[in-house]
Amino acid sequence: MSSAPARLALHAAARIRAGRTVLSPLTLGLRGGEVLGLLGVNGAGKSTALMLMAGVLAPTAGRVELDGVDLSESPRRARDHIGYLPEQAPLWPELSVREQLDAHGRLRGLRGTALSAARDALLERLDLAPLRWRLCGLLSLGQRQRVGLACALLHGPGLLVLDEPGNGLDPLQAERLRALLRAHAADGAAIVISTHLLAEVETQCTRVAILHEGALRHDEPLHMRADAWSVTVQPGGSERARAVLAPLAQAIAIEEDARLRVRLRAGADVAAIAPALLAAGVALHGLEPAAHTLAQTFARIAGGAEARAT
Amino acid sequence: MSAVPALLRVELRRLLLRPWPWVLAAAVLGWLGWNLLLALGAFLKAQAHLATLPAAPGYTDIVAVPLLAQFAEIALLLTPILSMQTLAGERRAGTLPLLLAQGLPAAAIVLGKYLAQLLWLWLLLALVLLLPLLLAPATHLDYGKLAAATLGLALLLAALLAVGVAASAFTRQPVLAAALALAVTLALWAGAAQGRAPQLSAPLLRWLSLPTHLQPMLRGLVATQDLAYFGILIALALGLAIQRLARERALD
Structure with missing residues (x-):
């Protein structure tokens, strides 16, 4: 974990509408270079959370900070440093693609050559150059999505908030989008992506957060998921197994009488578990990754099991 | 507020690219052009009679100002249609x-959206104004009276548009916004008629009504209280x- 300050920080940011809690107090930090995948079933509060992050909505309670500055107190920071793409990119249908980008650029404060250079670069990069004179009202879903993305990227924002950015994109365009987002993150931007496609999260994101019923139920870096293992030993052997595996483990929890959840120390090899147990005379009945797949975790939370447990 | 000019430019561009404002403008100009011809015919026919009167009304009173007054009535319907998309349409x-x-x-x-539509309405007003001005070389025009009437009409358009924008801010259905704006506008227009009733509220109703403040300007009289009325109405609606x-x- 880097000690760099968070680019985006939500401090117990909540949203209440007509007496109903749409989003429970949400505390979350995101540093530059991180890509957060935001998951949740329909109505989980994802879009509200994204709109809070993008500065479209102000939190009813708590605060949202961008580089340490409260967005409610300085909404202009949203204009200068946030790129937001809502679901189904909303575009003005009367304008051509080029006019659309120019209009967004001007509203973001870009002028003259800075605007035209940024616009032309994005038209090329997102394969929109052949469409530059086409009216936005005549574009296909995928084309609209690319124009929306270009509008969000035009001013080189330090925070990108994207709601289903892959909507309507063909596989080639989706790959291009991934490459673009990777490059943007490598340049130090923080990115939040809301999607229903778990594979997209696994390929693009460094972290995953799951919202359920308006509350954050899960927030974990993706790369930490495979260092935990579920070890099943002979009945009644869990205490002895714990003692044997202690030198290899960062943390051990006994989940059931004969099953332990073992998080390995850095550098420890999973292949050492079985010989250690066998040498101590503990019968090993099973060894598998303890961390659920993202799909399993999501299903568990969305199904309500984790919600009930917490 | 540095964003206002940028948004104004975007909104003007969008407005100029949409077909229906131009269709509306063409319909308004066509209708008023036809009425100009009818009024002109009546004016020419009455020349002999008018010549006998000591202070006979001229081309400005019989043709030009009534044409602008007719545009004011058309604007009651035109501005809700124009303004209904302002915020409700964006929301939708x-x-x-x-x-x-x-x-x-x-x-x-x-403000950005309001000013763009207001500029378009004032452009239409300028085109309407061209109709009576086309005959200026051939007749005697009272430019002072025409200027006062034009000012009144410009303020009326600004006020009606502000009411329309306010209505559009309260709903996501453009048609509902237009209906709401029309209802408020008609209530303000009809206030003068109700104001004639001998009731305690009559003076207030009369003061609230649009024609009370428009009519003096159509007659060539510009009063501070009428300017203030339009200013208050615009500020209230936009606020x-x-x-x-x-x-x-x-x-x-």
Whole structure:
């Protein structure tokens, strides 16, 4: 974990509408270079959370900070440093693609050559150059999505908030989008992506957060998921197994009488578990990754099991 | 407020690219052009009679100003149609969050959109004004009276548009916004008739009504209280729209 300050920080940011809690107090930090995948079933509060992050909505309670500055107190920071793409990119249908980008650029404060250079670069990069004179009202879903993305990227924002950015994109365009987002993150931007496609999260994101019923139920870096293992030993052997595996483990929890959840120390090899147990005379009945797949975790939370447990 | 000119430019461009404002403008100009011909015919026919009167009304009173008064009545219907998309349409199309995401203050969004539509309406007013002015070389025009009537009409358009923008801020259905704006406008227009009733509220109703403040200007009389009335009405309506939009970001 880097000690760099968070680019985006939500401090117990909540949203209440007509007496109903749409989003429970949400505390979350995101540093530059991180890509957060935001998951949740329909109505989980994802879009509200994204709109809070993008500065479209102000939190009813708590605060949202961008580089340490409260967005409610300085909404202009949203204009200068946030790129937001809502679901189904909303575009003005009367304008051509080029006019659309120019209009967004001007509203973001870009002028003259800075605007035209940024616009032309994005038209090329997102394969929109052949469409530059086409009216936005005549574009296909995928084309609209690319124009929306270009509008969000035009001013080189330090925070990108994207709601289903892959909507309507063909596989080639989706790959291009991934490459673009990777490059943007490598340049130090923080990115939040809301999607229903778990594979997209696994390929693009460094972290995953799951919202359920308006509350954050899960927030974990993706790369930490495979260092935990579920070890099943002979009945009644869990205490002895714990003692044997202690030198290899960062943390051990006994989940059931004969099953332990073992998080390995850095550098420890999973292949050492079985010989250690066998040498101590503990019968090993099973060894598998303890961390659920993202799909399993999501299903568990969305199904309500984790919600009930917490 | 530096965003107002940028938004004004975008909105003007969008307005000029849409076909229906031009269709509306063509219909208005066609109708008023036809009425100009009818009024001109009546004016020419009455020349012999008018010549016998000591202070006979001229071309300005019989043709030009009534034409502008007719445009004022058309504007009652025209402005709700024009303004209904202002915020309700953006909300419905999902483009309003884009504007809010750019950190634009509610006042900048409302003013940018309002000014763009107002410029378009004033452009239409200029075209309408050209109709009676076309005959200026061939007749005697009272330019002072025409200027006062034009000012009255420009203010009326600004006030009606502000009411329309306010109505549009309170709903996501453009048709509903148009109906609401029309209802408010008609209530303000009919206030003068109700104001004639011998009731305690009659003076207030009369003061609130649009014709009370428009008629003097159509007669060539510009009074500070009439200018103030239009100013208050515009500020009130735009203030409501701004407040509603700011509330949308904070609470809805």
